[in-house]
Amino acid sequence: MITSEFELELITKALIRGQANRVKTLTILAIENGIDPRTVIDKALMPGMHEIGEQFRDKAIYISDVLISSRAMHAGLHVLKPLLMNPQQSSVGKVVIGTVAGDLHDIGKNLIVMMFCASGLEVIDLGIDVQPEDFAQAIIDHQPDILAMSAMLTTTLGMMSETIRELNRLDLRNKVKIIIGGSPTTQEFARAINADGFAADVVKAVDLAIKLVK
Ligand code: B12
Numbered sequence: 001m002i003t004s005e006f007e008l009e010l011i012t013k014a015l016i017r018g019q020a021n022r023v024k025t026l027t028i029l030a031i032e033n034g035i036d037p038r039t040v041i042d043k044a045l046m047p048g049m050h051e052i053g054e055q056f057r058d059k060a061i062y063i064s065d066v067l068i069s070s071r072a073m074h075a076g077l078h079v080l081k082p083l084l085m086n087p088q089q090s091s092v093g094k095v096v097i098g099t100v101a102g103d104l105h106d107i108g109k110n111l112i113v114m115m116f117c118a119s120g121l122e123v124i125d126l127g128i129d130v131q132p133e134d135f136a137q138a139i140i141d142h143q144p145d146i147l148a149m150s151a152m153l154t155t156t157l158g159m160m161s162e163t164i165r166e167l168n169r170l171d172l173r174n175k176v177k178i179i180i181g182g183s184p185t186t187q188e189f190a191r192a193i194n195a196d197g198f199a200a201d202v203v204k205a206v207d208l209a210i211k212l213v214k
Helices: 004-016 020-032 037-057 063-084 107-118 132-142 158-169 187-192 202-213
Strands: 093-099 121-125 146-150 177-181
Touching: 004 020, 004 037, 004 063, 020 037, 020 063, 037 063, 063 107, 093 107, 093 132, 093 202, 107 121, 107 146, 107 202, 121 202, 132 146, 132 158, 146 158, 146 202, 158 177, 177 187, 177 202
Parallel strands: 093 121, 093 146, 146 177
Antiparallel strands: none
16 A cells, blocks of 8 residues: 555655656645645655755756756646635635746745635735836735735845835835745845745745734
């Protein structure tokens, strides 16, 4: 008999090897075998992406390998996404989200989108590389409770403060709560740029967003 630990380990290995089709097939199999979608994310996909990050940092792999594994990660997330959505649930609040200008890292942001939707938040996803004026326009168009910005590069962190500056200029800052995340961000940085909150991972991000909309 195959244990769920073994199944999850196979997904992690396939992700590290960048085998998108295998990740997809194994994720479907894991779900068919009764493994919770959140467990697949926490115990199989995230550890694989973490390992890729370490290998890239240690120069053991190239950026192209990271990209290939990212595609495999997305293949797994694509299977899990519909299982985490709950169309019956009425919206507890509205969030506009995107990665800041110049930042193409969207795996973390996509996870946040999935979990926000699963928690009953309505999400308007502006995607990647979002300019300050496009965030501002989305606030005018959608009137969200929360603006959520993601950045993974130290070089794009400044675009968070740029965006908040743009909201101040247009007199929009007090119309929305602002939360930030991504590995170079911290609580201190959030405070420094006058954001309302920061979260280091998806679980904390959901708690923070729900707290702020209440
Ligand atoms: C995958 C990846 C890529 C992929 C991205 C693919 C994609 N579609 O996302 C590709 C190959 C494109 C890429 C490119 C680059 N990358 Co890259 N990449 C990574 C890697 C390995 C993993 C990131 C990831 O997806 N993690 C998994 C997710 C689930 O975690 P997460 O993003 O942190 O998100 C979680 C939290 O941060 C939080 N969160 C995230 N967003 C938000 C938002 C809100 C509002 C909240 C509340 C919370 C929150 O919740 C998420 C879920 O728990 C990291 C290394 C690492 N360990 O992080 C490097 C890394 C981020 N990349 C790095 C670099 C340097 C680059 C490049 C400049 C490389 C190059 N020479 O070209 C380019 C830049 C491209 C660009 N302009 O954006 C550096 C950044 C260094 C720095 N401090 O600036 C890192 C840290 C690698 C390293 N150790 O050097 N990269």
